[in-house]
Amino acid sequence: MKSNPRAAIGVFDSGIGGLTVVHELMMRLPNEEIVYLGDTARLPYGTKSPETVLRFLRENLAFLKRKNVKMIVVACNTASSVALPKLLEEEKIPLVGVLLPGARAAAQATRTKRVGVIGTTATIRSGAYEDALWKLEPAIKIWSRACPLFVPLVEEGWHGDEITYMTAKRYLDPMADFDADALVLGCTHYPLIRTIISRVVGDKVKLVDSAHETAAEVQRILEKSGLRSDHDRPGGITVYVTDIPYLFKEVGERFLGRPMERVERVDLEAVLVNGSGT
Amino acid sequence: MKSNPRAAIGVFDSGIGGLTVVHELMMRLPNEEIVYLGDTARLPYGTKSPETVLRFLRENLAFLKRKNVKMIVVACNTASSVALPKLLEEEKIPLVGVLLPGARAAAQATRTKRVGVIGTTATIRSGAYEDALWKLEPAIKIWSRACPLFVPLVEEGWHGDEITYMTAKRYLDPMADFDADALVLGCTHYPLIRTIISRVVGDKVKLVDSAHETAAEVQRILEKSGLRSDHDRPGGITVYVTDIPYLFKEVGERFLGRPMERVERVDLEAVLVNGSGT
Known part of the structure; x- marks a missing residue:
């Protein structure tokens, strides 16, 4: 099934850092919608084993796919390094890491x-x-x-x-x-x-x-596959996190370089098992 | 049901830091067995919301109770601060935090x-x-x-x-x-x-x-409730972690002040849902 060019770009990170990639995407592709997922309940990934990171990443991608995104950016260096190669074999949706x-x-x-x-x-x-x-x-x-x-x-x-x-x-x-x-x-x-x-x-x-290089790569992939949004108005961003840590909004806005309107907490287990939970 | 004085003391922490409490326990109560659980797959707790910490702590205590411990030390300041008061209402097993x-x-x-x-x-x-x-x-x-x-x-x-x-x-x-x-x-x-x-x-x-004060409190509780081990040989320690991070043994031995013989990885979900997974 061909994706809808007006569908959002999914961006995943273990936490808040991936918002630097979102910042670059918004500069380069201002009319794209973005759905961001930060797995803040289980961060950081950087000190965990490859098996654990792979399991977490699978769950995160499953959540983003339920949001009908047209492609997914793994904006987490750890996940891109230790788990993405395996997922590239499994997944049909266009996937790009930061590595x-x-x-x-x-x-x-x-x-x-x-x-x-x-x-x-x-x-x-x-x-x-x-x-x-x-x-x-x-x-x-x-x-x-x-x-x-x-x-x-x-x-x-x-x-x-x-x-x-x-x-x-x-x-x-x-x-x-x-x-x-x-x-x-x-x-x-x-x-x-x-x-x-x-x-x-x-x-x-x-x-x-x-982050900068990844945004350029996303643009290339969207253009090559005819998936660039044809919207002529600026896209928005929806931010989901698995936990709302203290200062998330404050620190996040520093990364994003602009205000974040809304941050929603999501229970990954509930969403993936029961189809509810946001 | 009265616990067995020869049963182990369960010690929980989000990671490795609780080993400083274990170190104090071993100095003070050398003939007690210790079962340690570090929830390293989901650490740190210190930046997470109280609801998330409470959910994690419930799962960790359920695991330790399956190991038939006679009491549980919550050697994690975050969990002791934000989640322990709630669990003291729910649990029958003697529970002591570090707070x-x-x-x-x-x-x-x-x-x-x-x-x-x-x-x-x-x-x-x-x-x-x-x-x-x-x-x-x-x-x-x-x-x-x-x-x-x-x-x-x-x-x-x-x-x-x-x-x-x-x-x-x-x-x-x-x-x-x-x-x-x-x-x-x-x-x-x-x-x-x-x-x-x-x-x-x-x-x-x-x-x-x-850590030092908590070990003293554990001794008081065990003596008051007749749960001091009557073993005359030194107790051992079994260490479970939900993920084996890089350098766990190296850093852990610095905290513990002695070598750690064996660290076992445990899948909490598998243990709690299916009764297997260690």
């Missing part, structure tokens, strides 16, 4: 063929960015590091802060000897502290923002 | 009747320590602050670190004007950075370690 667009942009950006990758523990341990980069360009050399403090620092709102700067130095100074000329921000939270990251690694290192 | 023992020790420790409380966002927002302290001593004045970076800093192992010191100063310097003489470490991770916390607040402020 491949980021890897592709990094492979194009580097002249020295030396690339840095930072992300959550699970993303880095999975080696998924390495695999993707090597497939694109076997000669690429990669330096990678998990930066588990960046997410809570961003969520504290300490973006221009000395503590964030020192933490970034701790994580990223070891990259100096490696002579990379591109660094993949392999977590949707990281673009919010890109100024500090850039100050630490220097302006010769191009920062690759997966 | 009341900590509050009681603080009320006894303070001379100035001015107490500081730090913990996760959910613990602090719940106001549960305030309520408990005021019930014990209505004249007490309380300064409180959520310190969300402390948990990831401890899990990075940056215990004696400059970044941790600066973060502690950021969180705790505002307490200086308040003139507290006791500070409740309202999160099981915090005792691992007590040296830094003490350096920041000064040695006139007594640090109240809920």
